[in-house]
Amino acid sequence: MNAHQHYALLRRKPRALALRRIIQEVVKPGQMVLDAGCGSGLLSVWAAQAGAIVVGVDFADLALARALATENGVADRTTFLxxxxxxxxxxxxxxxxxxxxxxYLKDPRRDHGASAMVHDxxxxxxxxxxxxxxxxxxxxQALDCRSQHFASxxxxxxxxxxxLEVAFGMRMDSFRSAMGHRPPKEAFPVRDDAGVVLLPDARALSEVRPWHTVDYSLPATPWPDHLALTMNAPGSFTTVLWQQELMFRDALIFRNGSVGWVHPAPEVAAGDTVRSRTGTEWHIDNLLLPV
Ligand SMILES: C[S@@+](CC[C@H](N)C(=O)[O-])C[C@H]1O[C@@H](n2cnc3c(N)ncnc32)[C@H](O)[C@@H]1O
Known part of the structure:
Protein backbone atom coordinates (compact mmCIF):
# COMPACT_ATOMS: atom_id res chain seq x y z
CA MET A 1 0.00 0.00 0.00
CA ASN A 2 1.21 3.54 -0.76
CA ALA A 3 0.61 6.75 1.22
CA HIS A 4 -2.64 7.47 -0.69
CA GLN A 5 -4.02 4.03 0.14
CA HIS A 6 -3.08 4.43 3.82
CA TYR A 7 -4.69 7.87 3.81
CA ALA A 8 -7.92 6.37 2.38
CA LEU A 9 -7.85 3.69 5.09
CA LEU A 10 -7.28 6.21 7.88
CA ARG A 11 -10.12 8.37 6.57
CA ARG A 12 -12.32 5.59 7.91
CA LYS A 13 -11.89 7.24 11.28
CA PRO A 14 -14.15 4.95 13.36
CA ARG A 15 -11.81 2.05 12.49
CA ALA A 16 -8.65 3.87 13.55
CA LEU A 17 -10.25 5.41 16.66
CA ALA A 18 -11.58 2.01 17.79
CA LEU A 19 -8.04 0.62 17.42
CA ARG A 20 -6.58 3.55 19.35
CA ARG A 21 -9.03 2.94 22.24
CA ILE A 22 -8.05 -0.74 22.34
CA ILE A 23 -4.31 0.03 22.24
CA GLN A 24 -4.69 2.56 25.08
CA GLU A 25 -6.63 -0.05 27.08
CA VAL A 26 -4.40 -3.09 26.60
CA VAL A 27 -0.83 -1.87 26.02
CA LYS A 28 1.16 -1.38 29.25
CA PRO A 29 4.46 0.51 29.64
CA GLY A 30 7.50 -1.67 28.94
CA GLN A 31 5.57 -4.30 26.98
CA MET A 32 6.73 -5.64 23.62
CA VAL A 33 4.26 -5.06 20.78
CA LEU A 34 4.34 -6.58 17.28
CA ASP A 35 2.48 -4.46 14.72
CA ALA A 36 2.07 -7.02 11.91
CA GLY A 37 1.27 -5.25 8.63
CA CYS A 38 2.10 -1.88 10.19
CA GLY A 39 1.59 0.07 6.93
CA SER A 40 1.60 3.78 7.78
CA GLY A 41 2.90 2.99 11.28
CA LEU A 42 -0.03 4.70 12.99
CA LEU A 43 -0.81 1.79 15.34
CA SER A 44 2.89 1.41 16.16
CA VAL A 45 3.06 5.09 17.15
CA TRP A 46 0.01 4.75 19.41
CA ALA A 47 1.45 1.61 21.05
CA ALA A 48 4.80 3.37 21.60
CA GLN A 49 2.98 6.39 23.07
CA ALA A 50 1.38 3.94 25.52
CA GLY A 51 4.92 3.09 26.66
CA ALA A 52 5.60 -0.09 24.64
CA ILE A 53 8.66 -1.12 22.64
CA VAL A 54 7.23 -1.74 19.17
CA VAL A 55 8.32 -3.75 16.16
CA GLY A 56 6.36 -2.94 13.00
CA VAL A 57 6.64 -5.21 9.93
CA ASP A 58 5.32 -4.69 6.42
CA PHE A 59 6.07 -5.73 2.83
CA ALA A 60 5.84 -2.12 1.81
CA ASP A 61 8.30 0.72 2.08
CA LEU A 62 8.41 1.92 5.69
CA ALA A 63 9.76 5.44 5.20
CA LEU A 64 6.34 6.89 6.06
CA ALA A 65 6.09 4.81 9.27
CA ARG A 66 9.57 5.87 10.38
CA ALA A 67 8.82 9.53 9.65
CA LEU A 68 5.50 9.37 11.55
CA ALA A 69 7.28 7.82 14.56
CA THR A 70 10.00 10.50 14.42
CA GLU A 71 7.61 13.46 14.14
CA ASN A 72 5.62 12.08 17.09
CA GLY A 73 8.67 11.59 19.32
CA VAL A 74 8.68 7.77 19.51
CA ALA A 75 11.45 6.86 17.05
CA ASP A 76 13.56 5.45 19.93
CA ARG A 77 10.81 2.98 20.88
CA THR A 78 9.91 1.76 17.39
CA THR A 79 11.73 -0.53 14.95
CA PHE A 80 10.32 -0.96 11.46
CA LEU A 81 11.32 -4.03 9.43
CA TYR A 104 -7.01 -8.49 6.46
CA LEU A 105 -8.25 -7.55 3.03
CA LYS A 106 -11.86 -6.47 2.69
CA ASP A 107 -13.10 -9.72 1.21
CA PRO A 108 -13.34 -13.14 2.95
CA ARG A 109 -12.17 -15.03 -0.16
CA ARG A 110 -8.76 -13.40 0.26
CA ASP A 111 -8.43 -13.85 4.04
CA HIS A 112 -7.38 -17.51 4.27
CA GLY A 113 -3.68 -16.78 3.91
CA ALA A 114 -3.80 -13.83 6.31
CA SER A 115 -5.54 -15.84 9.04
CA ALA A 116 -3.11 -18.78 8.67
CA MET A 117 -0.21 -16.33 8.95
CA VAL A 118 -1.68 -14.64 12.03
CA HIS A 119 -2.23 -18.03 13.69
CA ASP A 120 1.42 -18.84 12.95
CA GLN A 141 -26.84 -12.91 3.06
CA ALA A 142 -28.56 -13.76 -0.25
CA LEU A 143 -29.48 -10.78 -2.46
CA ASP A 144 -31.37 -10.18 -5.67
CA CYS A 145 -29.23 -7.47 -7.24
CA ARG A 146 -29.25 -6.87 -11.00
CA SER A 147 -26.20 -4.56 -10.94
CA GLN A 148 -24.21 -7.50 -9.48
CA HIS A 149 -25.46 -10.18 -11.91
CA PHE A 150 -22.43 -11.99 -13.30
CA ALA A 151 -24.05 -13.36 -16.47
CA SER A 152 -25.32 -9.89 -17.51
CA LEU A 164 -14.08 -4.38 -31.39
CA GLU A 165 -13.75 -7.53 -33.54
CA VAL A 166 -15.96 -5.91 -36.17
CA ALA A 167 -14.18 -2.52 -35.91
CA PHE A 168 -10.68 -4.07 -36.13
CA GLY A 169 -11.56 -6.92 -38.50
CA MET A 170 -9.89 -9.51 -36.27
CA ARG A 171 -10.65 -12.22 -33.71
CA MET A 172 -10.25 -11.34 -30.03
CA ASP A 173 -11.33 -14.48 -28.15
CA SER A 174 -8.12 -14.20 -26.14
CA PHE A 175 -9.29 -10.85 -24.71
CA ARG A 176 -12.74 -12.21 -23.93
CA SER A 177 -11.36 -15.15 -21.98
CA ALA A 178 -8.61 -13.15 -20.22
CA MET A 179 -11.14 -10.56 -19.01
CA GLY A 180 -13.61 -13.25 -17.91
CA HIS A 181 -11.26 -14.31 -15.11
CA ARG A 182 -10.07 -12.39 -12.05
CA PRO A 183 -12.72 -9.70 -11.72
CA PRO A 184 -11.60 -6.09 -12.17
CA LYS A 185 -11.95 -3.66 -9.28
CA GLU A 186 -14.69 -1.78 -11.15
CA ALA A 187 -16.91 -4.90 -11.07
CA PHE A 188 -17.36 -4.49 -7.31
CA PRO A 189 -19.71 -1.98 -5.70
CA VAL A 190 -18.23 0.96 -3.77
CA ARG A 191 -18.14 1.09 0.03
CA ASP A 192 -18.78 4.08 2.24
CA ASP A 193 -16.38 5.19 5.00
CA ALA A 194 -18.13 2.86 7.45
CA GLY A 195 -17.27 -0.17 5.26
CA VAL A 196 -20.88 -0.55 4.03
CA VAL A 197 -21.24 -1.80 0.45
CA LEU A 198 -23.58 0.50 -1.50
CA LEU A 199 -26.14 -1.56 -3.45
CA PRO A 200 -29.22 0.63 -4.01
CA ASP A 201 -30.86 -1.95 -6.30
CA ALA A 202 -30.45 -4.92 -3.91
CA ARG A 203 -33.30 -6.82 -2.28
CA ALA A 204 -32.64 -9.29 0.57
CA LEU A 205 -33.69 -12.89 -0.13
CA SER A 206 -32.42 -14.39 3.15
CA GLU A 207 -31.50 -13.46 6.70
CA VAL A 208 -27.87 -12.60 7.53
CA ARG A 209 -26.30 -15.97 8.45
CA PRO A 210 -23.01 -16.74 10.25
CA TRP A 211 -20.61 -18.52 7.88
CA HIS A 212 -17.18 -18.81 9.53
CA THR A 213 -15.31 -17.52 12.58
CA VAL A 214 -11.54 -17.35 12.93
CA ASP A 215 -10.88 -17.52 16.68
CA TYR A 216 -7.27 -16.93 17.67
CA SER A 217 -7.75 -18.41 21.15
CA LEU A 218 -8.24 -21.80 19.43
CA PRO A 219 -6.17 -23.82 16.95
CA ALA A 220 -6.84 -22.97 13.28
CA THR A 221 -9.90 -24.71 11.83
CA PRO A 222 -10.49 -25.37 8.10
CA TRP A 223 -12.54 -22.80 6.20
CA PRO A 224 -15.93 -24.09 4.99
CA ASP A 225 -15.91 -25.46 1.44
CA HIS A 226 -19.46 -24.27 0.80
CA LEU A 227 -22.10 -21.74 1.78
CA ALA A 228 -25.75 -22.77 2.37
CA LEU A 229 -28.42 -20.07 2.50
CA THR A 230 -32.16 -20.60 3.02
CA MET A 231 -34.39 -18.05 1.30
CA ASN A 232 -37.25 -16.18 2.95
CA ALA A 233 -38.39 -14.35 -0.20
CA PRO A 234 -38.67 -15.23 -3.90
CA GLY A 235 -36.36 -13.71 -6.52
CA SER A 236 -33.28 -14.12 -8.63
CA PHE A 237 -30.37 -15.07 -6.33
CA THR A 238 -27.58 -13.16 -8.06
CA THR A 239 -25.34 -12.06 -5.22
CA VAL A 240 -24.02 -12.91 -1.76
CA LEU A 241 -23.37 -10.01 0.57
CA TRP A 242 -20.45 -10.93 2.84
CA GLN A 243 -19.61 -9.10 6.03
CA GLN A 244 -16.20 -9.42 7.62
CA GLU A 245 -16.28 -8.39 11.28
CA LEU A 246 -13.01 -7.70 13.08
CA MET A 247 -13.64 -8.29 16.78
CA PHE A 248 -11.88 -7.66 20.08
CA ARG A 249 -13.29 -9.11 23.32
CA ASP A 250 -16.66 -9.63 21.59
CA ALA A 251 -16.91 -5.96 20.55
CA LEU A 252 -16.81 -4.94 16.91
CA ILE A 253 -13.67 -3.04 15.82
CA PHE A 254 -14.77 -2.65 12.23
CA ARG A 255 -17.01 -4.25 9.60
CA ASN A 256 -16.28 -4.56 5.87
CA GLY A 257 -18.86 -5.57 3.29
CA SER A 258 -18.10 -7.29 -0.03
CA VAL A 259 -20.01 -9.24 -2.66
CA GLY A 260 -19.76 -12.65 -4.34
CA TRP A 261 -21.51 -13.61 -7.60
CA VAL A 262 -23.80 -16.64 -7.70
CA HIS A 263 -23.44 -18.37 -11.06
CA PRO A 264 -25.71 -19.37 -12.65
CA ALA A 265 -28.11 -17.18 -10.64
CA PRO A 266 -31.07 -19.42 -9.68
CA GLU A 267 -34.71 -18.30 -9.44
CA VAL A 268 -35.62 -19.10 -5.82
CA ALA A 269 -38.76 -19.38 -3.68
CA ALA A 270 -39.13 -18.85 0.07
CA GLY A 271 -37.92 -22.00 1.88
CA ASP A 272 -35.40 -23.01 -0.83
CA THR A 273 -31.87 -23.72 0.36
CA VAL A 274 -29.09 -22.93 -2.12
CA ARG A 275 -25.62 -24.42 -1.62
CA SER A 276 -22.64 -22.79 -3.32
CA ARG A 277 -19.00 -23.86 -3.46
CA THR A 278 -16.46 -21.63 -1.72
CA GLY A 279 -13.52 -23.26 -3.51
CA THR A 280 -11.05 -22.28 -6.22
CA GLU A 281 -13.54 -20.57 -8.56
CA TRP A 282 -14.64 -18.33 -5.71
CA HIS A 283 -11.09 -17.56 -4.60
CA ILE A 284 -9.92 -16.66 -8.10
CA ASP A 285 -12.96 -15.43 -10.05
CA ASN A 286 -15.35 -14.55 -7.17
CA LEU A 287 -17.87 -17.06 -8.59
CA LEU A 288 -20.12 -19.07 -6.28
CA LEU A 289 -20.96 -22.18 -8.34
CA PRO A 290 -23.58 -24.75 -7.29
CA VAL A 291 -22.42 -27.61 -5.02
C1 LIG B 1 -5.05 -3.04 5.86
S1 LIG B 1 -3.36 -2.53 5.93
C2 LIG B 1 -3.26 -2.04 7.64
C3 LIG B 1 -2.24 -0.97 7.91
C4 LIG B 1 -2.18 -0.51 9.36
N1 LIG B 1 -1.80 -1.59 10.26
C5 LIG B 1 -3.53 0.06 9.81
O1 LIG B 1 -4.26 -0.66 10.49
O2 LIG B 1 -3.83 1.21 9.48
C6 LIG B 1 -2.58 -4.10 5.90
C7 LIG B 1 -1.07 -4.04 5.76
O3 LIG B 1 -0.57 -5.36 5.96
C8 LIG B 1 0.52 -5.54 5.08
N2 LIG B 1 0.70 -7.01 4.92
C9 LIG B 1 -0.26 -7.92 4.60
N3 LIG B 1 0.28 -9.16 4.56
C10 LIG B 1 1.59 -9.02 4.87
C11 LIG B 1 2.68 -9.94 4.96
N4 LIG B 1 2.53 -11.25 4.72
N5 LIG B 1 3.89 -9.45 5.28
C12 LIG B 1 4.07 -8.13 5.48
N6 LIG B 1 3.08 -7.21 5.42
C13 LIG B 1 1.86 -7.65 5.10
C14 LIG B 1 0.13 -4.79 3.82
O4 LIG B 1 1.27 -4.46 3.04
C15 LIG B 1 -0.59 -3.57 4.39
O5 LIG B 1 0.27 -2.46 4.55
Missing part, protein backbone atom coordinates in the same frame (compact mmCIF):
# COMPACT_ATOMS: atom_id res chain seq x y z
CA UNK A 82 10.49 -4.41 5.76
CA UNK A 83 9.65 -7.99 4.73
CA UNK A 84 7.10 -10.76 4.50
CA UNK A 85 5.66 -11.75 7.88
CA UNK A 86 5.62 -15.37 6.65
CA UNK A 87 9.37 -15.35 6.24
CA UNK A 88 10.98 -12.60 8.28
CA UNK A 89 12.97 -13.68 11.35
CA UNK A 90 11.38 -12.20 14.47
CA UNK A 91 13.07 -14.45 17.04
CA UNK A 92 15.63 -11.83 18.05
CA UNK A 93 12.92 -9.15 18.48
CA UNK A 94 10.32 -11.02 20.57
CA UNK A 95 8.64 -12.55 22.41
CA UNK A 96 5.73 -10.12 22.27
CA UNK A 97 2.99 -9.28 24.80
CA UNK A 98 0.61 -7.77 22.25
CA UNK A 99 0.03 -8.64 18.58
CA UNK A 100 -1.68 -6.00 16.46
CA UNK A 101 -2.52 -7.76 13.18
CA UNK A 102 -4.72 -5.65 10.94
CA UNK A 103 -3.62 -7.58 7.88
CA UNK A 121 2.65 -15.55 14.48
CA UNK A 122 1.49 -17.08 17.78
CA UNK A 123 4.92 -18.70 18.07
CA UNK A 124 6.41 -15.23 18.70
CA UNK A 125 3.98 -14.40 21.51
CA UNK A 126 4.30 -14.82 25.27
CA UNK A 127 1.71 -17.10 26.91
CA UNK A 128 -1.43 -15.03 27.56
CA UNK A 129 -0.46 -12.38 24.99
CA UNK A 130 -3.23 -10.11 23.70
CA UNK A 131 -4.20 -10.37 20.03
CA UNK A 132 -6.01 -7.58 18.17
CA UNK A 133 -8.31 -8.63 16.56
CA UNK A 134 -8.92 -11.80 18.61
CA UNK A 135 -11.68 -13.03 16.28
CA UNK A 136 -12.71 -12.42 12.70
CA UNK A 137 -16.32 -13.33 11.94
CA UNK A 138 -17.88 -13.75 8.52
CA UNK A 139 -21.58 -13.61 7.70
CA UNK A 140 -23.47 -14.03 4.42
CA UNK A 153 -21.89 -8.41 -16.99
CA UNK A 154 -20.29 -11.14 -19.10
CA UNK A 155 -22.92 -10.58 -21.83
CA UNK A 156 -22.04 -6.84 -21.86
CA UNK A 157 -18.36 -7.71 -22.10
CA UNK A 158 -19.06 -10.13 -24.93
CA UNK A 159 -20.98 -7.45 -26.84
CA UNK A 160 -18.12 -4.97 -26.34
CA UNK A 161 -15.47 -7.42 -27.59
CA UNK A 162 -17.66 -8.33 -30.63
CA UNK A 163 -17.87 -4.61 -31.51
Missing amino acids: QGDLNAIGLEEHGPFDVLLAMV LGRHLRPGAVRVPDQVRYTA RMADLDRGVKE
Whole structure:
Protein backbone atom coordinates (compact mmCIF):
# COMPACT_ATOMS: atom_id res chain seq x y z
CA MET A 1 0.00 0.00 0.00
CA ASN A 2 1.21 3.54 -0.76
CA ALA A 3 0.61 6.75 1.22
CA HIS A 4 -2.64 7.47 -0.69
CA GLN A 5 -4.02 4.03 0.14
CA HIS A 6 -3.08 4.43 3.82
CA TYR A 7 -4.69 7.87 3.81
CA ALA A 8 -7.92 6.37 2.38
CA LEU A 9 -7.85 3.69 5.09
CA LEU A 10 -7.28 6.21 7.88
CA ARG A 11 -10.12 8.37 6.57
CA ARG A 12 -12.32 5.59 7.91
CA LYS A 13 -11.89 7.24 11.28
CA PRO A 14 -14.15 4.95 13.36
CA ARG A 15 -11.81 2.05 12.49
CA ALA A 16 -8.65 3.87 13.55
CA LEU A 17 -10.25 5.41 16.66
CA ALA A 18 -11.58 2.01 17.79
CA LEU A 19 -8.04 0.62 17.42
CA ARG A 20 -6.58 3.55 19.35
CA ARG A 21 -9.03 2.94 22.24
CA ILE A 22 -8.05 -0.74 22.34
CA ILE A 23 -4.31 0.03 22.24
CA GLN A 24 -4.69 2.56 25.08
CA GLU A 25 -6.63 -0.05 27.08
CA VAL A 26 -4.40 -3.09 26.60
CA VAL A 27 -0.83 -1.87 26.02
CA LYS A 28 1.16 -1.38 29.25
CA PRO A 29 4.46 0.51 29.64
CA GLY A 30 7.50 -1.67 28.94
CA GLN A 31 5.57 -4.30 26.98
CA MET A 32 6.73 -5.64 23.62
CA VAL A 33 4.26 -5.06 20.78
CA LEU A 34 4.34 -6.58 17.28
CA ASP A 35 2.48 -4.46 14.72
CA ALA A 36 2.07 -7.02 11.91
CA GLY A 37 1.27 -5.25 8.63
CA CYS A 38 2.10 -1.88 10.19
CA GLY A 39 1.59 0.07 6.93
CA SER A 40 1.60 3.78 7.78
CA GLY A 41 2.90 2.99 11.28
CA LEU A 42 -0.03 4.70 12.99
CA LEU A 43 -0.81 1.79 15.34
CA SER A 44 2.89 1.41 16.16
CA VAL A 45 3.06 5.09 17.15
CA TRP A 46 0.01 4.75 19.41
CA ALA A 47 1.45 1.61 21.05
CA ALA A 48 4.80 3.37 21.60
CA GLN A 49 2.98 6.39 23.07
CA ALA A 50 1.38 3.94 25.52
CA GLY A 51 4.92 3.09 26.66
CA ALA A 52 5.60 -0.09 24.64
CA ILE A 53 8.66 -1.12 22.64
CA VAL A 54 7.23 -1.74 19.17
CA VAL A 55 8.32 -3.75 16.16
CA GLY A 56 6.36 -2.94 13.00
CA VAL A 57 6.64 -5.21 9.93
CA ASP A 58 5.32 -4.69 6.42
CA PHE A 59 6.07 -5.73 2.83
CA ALA A 60 5.84 -2.12 1.81
CA ASP A 61 8.30 0.72 2.08
CA LEU A 62 8.41 1.92 5.69
CA ALA A 63 9.76 5.44 5.20
CA LEU A 64 6.34 6.89 6.06
CA ALA A 65 6.09 4.81 9.27
CA ARG A 66 9.57 5.87 10.38
CA ALA A 67 8.82 9.53 9.65
CA LEU A 68 5.50 9.37 11.55
CA ALA A 69 7.28 7.82 14.56
CA THR A 70 10.00 10.50 14.42
CA GLU A 71 7.61 13.46 14.14
CA ASN A 72 5.62 12.08 17.09
CA GLY A 73 8.67 11.59 19.32
CA VAL A 74 8.68 7.77 19.51
CA ALA A 75 11.45 6.86 17.05
CA ASP A 76 13.56 5.45 19.93
CA ARG A 77 10.81 2.98 20.88
CA THR A 78 9.91 1.76 17.39
CA THR A 79 11.73 -0.53 14.95
CA PHE A 80 10.32 -0.96 11.46
CA LEU A 81 11.32 -4.03 9.43
CA GLN A 82 10.49 -4.41 5.76
CA GLY A 83 9.65 -7.99 4.73
CA ASP A 84 7.10 -10.76 4.50
CA LEU A 85 5.66 -11.75 7.88
CA ASN A 86 5.62 -15.37 6.65
CA ALA A 87 9.37 -15.35 6.24
CA ILE A 88 10.98 -12.60 8.28
CA GLY A 89 12.97 -13.68 11.35
CA LEU A 90 11.38 -12.20 14.47
CA GLU A 91 13.07 -14.45 17.04
CA GLU A 92 15.63 -11.83 18.05
CA HIS A 93 12.92 -9.15 18.48
CA GLY A 94 10.32 -11.02 20.57
CA PRO A 95 8.64 -12.55 22.41
CA PHE A 96 5.73 -10.12 22.27
CA ASP A 97 2.99 -9.28 24.80
CA VAL A 98 0.61 -7.77 22.25
CA LEU A 99 0.03 -8.64 18.58
CA LEU A 100 -1.68 -6.00 16.46
CA ALA A 101 -2.52 -7.76 13.18
CA MET A 102 -4.72 -5.65 10.94
CA VAL A 103 -3.62 -7.58 7.88
CA TYR A 104 -7.01 -8.49 6.46
CA LEU A 105 -8.25 -7.55 3.03
CA LYS A 106 -11.86 -6.47 2.69
CA ASP A 107 -13.10 -9.72 1.21
CA PRO A 108 -13.34 -13.14 2.95
CA ARG A 109 -12.17 -15.03 -0.16
CA ARG A 110 -8.76 -13.40 0.26
CA ASP A 111 -8.43 -13.85 4.04
CA HIS A 112 -7.38 -17.51 4.27
CA GLY A 113 -3.68 -16.78 3.91
CA ALA A 114 -3.80 -13.83 6.31
CA SER A 115 -5.54 -15.84 9.04
CA ALA A 116 -3.11 -18.78 8.67
CA MET A 117 -0.21 -16.33 8.95
CA VAL A 118 -1.68 -14.64 12.03
CA HIS A 119 -2.23 -18.03 13.69
CA ASP A 120 1.42 -18.84 12.95
CA LEU A 121 2.65 -15.55 14.48
CA GLY A 122 1.49 -17.08 17.78
CA ARG A 123 4.92 -18.70 18.07
CA HIS A 124 6.41 -15.23 18.70
CA LEU A 125 3.98 -14.40 21.51
CA ARG A 126 4.30 -14.82 25.27
CA PRO A 127 1.71 -17.10 26.91
CA GLY A 128 -1.43 -15.03 27.56
CA ALA A 129 -0.46 -12.38 24.99
CA VAL A 130 -3.23 -10.11 23.70
CA ARG A 131 -4.20 -10.37 20.03
CA VAL A 132 -6.01 -7.58 18.17
CA PRO A 133 -8.31 -8.63 16.56
CA ASP A 134 -8.92 -11.80 18.61
CA GLN A 135 -11.68 -13.03 16.28
CA VAL A 136 -12.71 -12.42 12.70
CA ARG A 137 -16.32 -13.33 11.94
CA TYR A 138 -17.88 -13.75 8.52
CA THR A 139 -21.58 -13.61 7.70
CA ALA A 140 -23.47 -14.03 4.42
CA GLN A 141 -26.84 -12.91 3.06
CA ALA A 142 -28.56 -13.76 -0.25
CA LEU A 143 -29.48 -10.78 -2.46
CA ASP A 144 -31.37 -10.18 -5.67
CA CYS A 145 -29.23 -7.47 -7.24
CA ARG A 146 -29.25 -6.87 -11.00
CA SER A 147 -26.20 -4.56 -10.94
CA GLN A 148 -24.21 -7.50 -9.48
CA HIS A 149 -25.46 -10.18 -11.91
CA PHE A 150 -22.43 -11.99 -13.30
CA ALA A 151 -24.05 -13.36 -16.47
CA SER A 152 -25.32 -9.89 -17.51
CA ARG A 153 -21.89 -8.41 -16.99
CA MET A 154 -20.29 -11.14 -19.10
CA ALA A 155 -22.92 -10.58 -21.83
CA ASP A 156 -22.04 -6.84 -21.86
CA LEU A 157 -18.36 -7.71 -22.10
CA ASP A 158 -19.06 -10.13 -24.93
CA ARG A 159 -20.98 -7.45 -26.84
CA GLY A 160 -18.12 -4.97 -26.34
CA VAL A 161 -15.47 -7.42 -27.59
CA LYS A 162 -17.66 -8.33 -30.63
CA GLU A 163 -17.87 -4.61 -31.51
CA LEU A 164 -14.08 -4.38 -31.39
CA GLU A 165 -13.75 -7.53 -33.54
CA VAL A 166 -15.96 -5.91 -36.17
CA ALA A 167 -14.18 -2.52 -35.91
CA PHE A 168 -10.68 -4.07 -36.13
CA GLY A 169 -11.56 -6.92 -38.50
CA MET A 170 -9.89 -9.51 -36.27
CA ARG A 171 -10.65 -12.22 -33.71
CA MET A 172 -10.25 -11.34 -30.03
CA ASP A 173 -11.33 -14.48 -28.15
CA SER A 174 -8.12 -14.20 -26.14
CA PHE A 175 -9.29 -10.85 -24.71
CA ARG A 176 -12.74 -12.21 -23.93
CA SER A 177 -11.36 -15.15 -21.98
CA ALA A 178 -8.61 -13.15 -20.22
CA MET A 179 -11.14 -10.56 -19.01
CA GLY A 180 -13.61 -13.25 -17.91
CA HIS A 181 -11.26 -14.31 -15.11
CA ARG A 182 -10.07 -12.39 -12.05
CA PRO A 183 -12.72 -9.70 -11.72
CA PRO A 184 -11.60 -6.09 -12.17
CA LYS A 185 -11.95 -3.66 -9.28
CA GLU A 186 -14.69 -1.78 -11.15
CA ALA A 187 -16.91 -4.90 -11.07
CA PHE A 188 -17.36 -4.49 -7.31
CA PRO A 189 -19.71 -1.98 -5.70
CA VAL A 190 -18.23 0.96 -3.77
CA ARG A 191 -18.14 1.09 0.03
CA ASP A 192 -18.78 4.08 2.24
CA ASP A 193 -16.38 5.19 5.00
CA ALA A 194 -18.13 2.86 7.45
CA GLY A 195 -17.27 -0.17 5.26
CA VAL A 196 -20.88 -0.55 4.03
CA VAL A 197 -21.24 -1.80 0.45
CA LEU A 198 -23.58 0.50 -1.50
CA LEU A 199 -26.14 -1.56 -3.45
CA PRO A 200 -29.22 0.63 -4.01
CA ASP A 201 -30.86 -1.95 -6.30
CA ALA A 202 -30.45 -4.92 -3.91
CA ARG A 203 -33.30 -6.82 -2.28
CA ALA A 204 -32.64 -9.29 0.57
CA LEU A 205 -33.69 -12.89 -0.13
CA SER A 206 -32.42 -14.39 3.15
CA GLU A 207 -31.50 -13.46 6.70
CA VAL A 208 -27.87 -12.60 7.53
CA ARG A 209 -26.30 -15.97 8.45
CA PRO A 210 -23.01 -16.74 10.25
CA TRP A 211 -20.61 -18.52 7.88
CA HIS A 212 -17.18 -18.81 9.53
CA THR A 213 -15.31 -17.52 12.58
CA VAL A 214 -11.54 -17.35 12.93
CA ASP A 215 -10.88 -17.52 16.68
CA TYR A 216 -7.27 -16.93 17.67
CA SER A 217 -7.75 -18.41 21.15
CA LEU A 218 -8.24 -21.80 19.43
CA PRO A 219 -6.17 -23.82 16.95
CA ALA A 220 -6.84 -22.97 13.28
CA THR A 221 -9.90 -24.71 11.83
CA PRO A 222 -10.49 -25.37 8.10
CA TRP A 223 -12.54 -22.80 6.20
CA PRO A 224 -15.93 -24.09 4.99
CA ASP A 225 -15.91 -25.46 1.44
CA HIS A 226 -19.46 -24.27 0.80
CA LEU A 227 -22.10 -21.74 1.78
CA ALA A 228 -25.75 -22.77 2.37
CA LEU A 229 -28.42 -20.07 2.50
CA THR A 230 -32.16 -20.60 3.02
CA MET A 231 -34.39 -18.05 1.30
CA ASN A 232 -37.25 -16.18 2.95
CA ALA A 233 -38.39 -14.35 -0.20
CA PRO A 234 -38.67 -15.23 -3.90
CA GLY A 235 -36.36 -13.71 -6.52
CA SER A 236 -33.28 -14.12 -8.63
CA PHE A 237 -30.37 -15.07 -6.33
CA THR A 238 -27.58 -13.16 -8.06
CA THR A 239 -25.34 -12.06 -5.22
CA VAL A 240 -24.02 -12.91 -1.76
CA LEU A 241 -23.37 -10.01 0.57
CA TRP A 242 -20.45 -10.93 2.84
CA GLN A 243 -19.61 -9.10 6.03
CA GLN A 244 -16.20 -9.42 7.62
CA GLU A 245 -16.28 -8.39 11.28
CA LEU A 246 -13.01 -7.70 13.08
CA MET A 247 -13.64 -8.29 16.78
CA PHE A 248 -11.88 -7.66 20.08
CA ARG A 249 -13.29 -9.11 23.32
CA ASP A 250 -16.66 -9.63 21.59
CA ALA A 251 -16.91 -5.96 20.55
CA LEU A 252 -16.81 -4.94 16.91
CA ILE A 253 -13.67 -3.04 15.82
CA PHE A 254 -14.77 -2.65 12.23
CA ARG A 255 -17.01 -4.25 9.60
CA ASN A 256 -16.28 -4.56 5.87
CA GLY A 257 -18.86 -5.57 3.29
CA SER A 258 -18.10 -7.29 -0.03
CA VAL A 259 -20.01 -9.24 -2.66
CA GLY A 260 -19.76 -12.65 -4.34
CA TRP A 261 -21.51 -13.61 -7.60
CA VAL A 262 -23.80 -16.64 -7.70
CA HIS A 263 -23.44 -18.37 -11.06
CA PRO A 264 -25.71 -19.37 -12.65
CA ALA A 265 -28.11 -17.18 -10.64
CA PRO A 266 -31.07 -19.42 -9.68
CA GLU A 267 -34.71 -18.30 -9.44
CA VAL A 268 -35.62 -19.10 -5.82
CA ALA A 269 -38.76 -19.38 -3.68
CA ALA A 270 -39.13 -18.85 0.07
CA GLY A 271 -37.92 -22.00 1.88
CA ASP A 272 -35.40 -23.01 -0.83
CA THR A 273 -31.87 -23.72 0.36
CA VAL A 274 -29.09 -22.93 -2.12
CA ARG A 275 -25.62 -24.42 -1.62
CA SER A 276 -22.64 -22.79 -3.32
CA ARG A 277 -19.00 -23.86 -3.46
CA THR A 278 -16.46 -21.63 -1.72
CA GLY A 279 -13.52 -23.26 -3.51
CA THR A 280 -11.05 -22.28 -6.22
CA GLU A 281 -13.54 -20.57 -8.56
CA TRP A 282 -14.64 -18.33 -5.71
CA HIS A 283 -11.09 -17.56 -4.60
CA ILE A 284 -9.92 -16.66 -8.10
CA ASP A 285 -12.96 -15.43 -10.05
CA ASN A 286 -15.35 -14.55 -7.17
CA LEU A 287 -17.87 -17.06 -8.59
CA LEU A 288 -20.12 -19.07 -6.28
CA LEU A 289 -20.96 -22.18 -8.34
CA PRO A 290 -23.58 -24.75 -7.29
CA VAL A 291 -22.42 -27.61 -5.02
C1 LIG B 1 -5.05 -3.04 5.86
S1 LIG B 1 -3.36 -2.53 5.93
C2 LIG B 1 -3.26 -2.04 7.64
C3 LIG B 1 -2.24 -0.97 7.91
C4 LIG B 1 -2.18 -0.51 9.36
N1 LIG B 1 -1.80 -1.59 10.26
C5 LIG B 1 -3.53 0.06 9.81
O1 LIG B 1 -4.26 -0.66 10.49
O2 LIG B 1 -3.83 1.21 9.48
C6 LIG B 1 -2.58 -4.10 5.90
C7 LIG B 1 -1.07 -4.04 5.76
O3 LIG B 1 -0.57 -5.36 5.96
C8 LIG B 1 0.52 -5.54 5.08
N2 LIG B 1 0.70 -7.01 4.92
C9 LIG B 1 -0.26 -7.92 4.60
N3 LIG B 1 0.28 -9.16 4.56
C10 LIG B 1 1.59 -9.02 4.87
C11 LIG B 1 2.68 -9.94 4.96
N4 LIG B 1 2.53 -11.25 4.72
N5 LIG B 1 3.89 -9.45 5.28
C12 LIG B 1 4.07 -8.13 5.48
N6 LIG B 1 3.08 -7.21 5.42
C13 LIG B 1 1.86 -7.65 5.10
C14 LIG B 1 0.13 -4.79 3.82
O4 LIG B 1 1.27 -4.46 3.04
C15 LIG B 1 -0.59 -3.57 4.39
O5 LIG B 1 0.27 -2.46 4.55
